[in-house]
Amino acid sequence: MAIGAASEHEQTLQQILTEMDGFTGREGVIVLAATNQPDVLDRALLRPGRFDRRVVVNLPDKVGREAILKVHTREVPLADDVRLDELAATTPGLSGADLKNLVNEAALLAARREESAVRQKDFLDALEKIVLGPERPLLLTREDRERIAYHESGHAILGLVMPGADPVHRVTIVPRGQALGVTYQRPQTDRYNYPEAYLRAKIVGMLGGRAAEEIVYGTRTTGAENDIEQATQLARNMVTRWGMSDKLGMVQLAPRENPYLSGAGGGYVGAKPFGEETARIIDAEVQRIINESHEQAKSLLKAHRKELDALVDALLARETLGEEEILEVTGLPPAPPLETRPLAMAGREK
Missing domain, CATH: 1.10.8.60 (Helicase, Ruva Protein; domain 3)
Structure with missing residues (x-):
């Protein structure tokens, strides 16, 4: 089937090229096409005289x-x-x-x-x-609801105290979708460029649920699975794609992700373009970022234990809290902005 599929692909491509080459400048015909996978198009389609003008349609601002x-x-x-x-x-x-x-x-x-x-x-x-996601009618015990409340409150508190964190819009312990509770944070403006400090703040916030459970109960549950997955992927991108590891430097060690391909487009096909020693350093750097962020999350939550407990009590009583209610219950202001300074100024310091 693979051979047949490849043959049909080639025949379709050749027919498209033949039809496009048959046009002259007098027909007044404009050929348009759209794709979500520009990186897998045959280069013959993109030569001058064919699909030679590309318009990128991004998400709306x-x-x-x-x-x-x-x-x-x-x-x-x-x-x-x-x-x-x-x-x-x-x-x-x-x-x-x-x-x-x-x-x-x-x-x-x-x-x-x-x-x-x-x-x-x-x-x-x-x-x-x-x-x-839609609400799920689950019957949870008092103990489960309290643990979920601490987990979500851990995310929310860090969203209020970590510089540069996205504002916390809503926290709920009502099961939604596949989650038993949700903390929804949204950026204040459309973001197109992400500072390293902002990415670190996101990882710290992602690990806040597990950190809160460890502080309060001294044990761990499976509730942090999705948080760990997202934090690990973000840390790995920092190391392998965005040059945010001092040990590895500005070297591309992973391809640009394509969300339209199966498997999210991550990973190289065939052998990786680096050796075992580099792979070991990548793993160590990812683990370092995760561990440092986890310790920072626990330290901040311990320092704000009073606010954490207050938010849990409010969630157990009301189940869902909006942005203004969260600020009122905790008595905390929104997260402070990131402290940044121009590289030119930093370069003058000796």
Whole structure:
């Protein structure tokens, strides 16, 4: 089947090239194509005279998201409290299709609640469902709910005290999707470049759930599986893709990820372009970043144990807390910004 598939691929490619080469400048024909996998296209397709002009369509920014929301809400009755600009600011990373789904979900929620118009709360609840997943009706014991509350509160507290951390938008111990609890953080603005300190802050926050459990109970559970997976992948990218390891330097040791390919496009095909010693250093550097971040998470949570306990008590009583409620319960301000200084100024210091 592999040979046949390859043959059909070649025949299709050759036919496309033949048809495109048959055009002259007098037909007035423009050939357009779209793909989510530009890195796997045959180079013959990209030569001058064929698909030689490429337009990259990125995810919409805040202005684009607001314009898209206006399009999809033209036929939807909106309440006076709806602010599309605020919704656009709270939905970084969402595509046009995601925003259309958000409007549909909000309209369905308003209809179920027998409302005559869609309110801002309907949009926020719909966003929560899309981002965090639908609620799951699980019967949890008091002990399980308390442990989940400490786990999520660990994430939330670190999101308030780590410089540069994304603001904590919502914390819940209501099971959603595959998670028993969720801490939802969102960036204040669209991000296109990530400082090393910001990435470190994210890893520290990811490990806050496990750190809180260890501090309070002195034991570990399987609840940190997804946190560990994300933290490890982020640390490995710092070391192998972004040159953030002093021991390895600015050397590319992993390919650019393609999210549209199976397996997320990670990993080399065939032999890795580095030896066993380099592989050992990579593993050691990833482990160092994780261990340092874990210790920092535990240290910060121990220093803010009072706020941690207060947030847990509030979660056990209300199950879900919004951003303003979290700040009120803990008495903590939002996370301070990262301290940065221009490289030129740093280079003058001796």
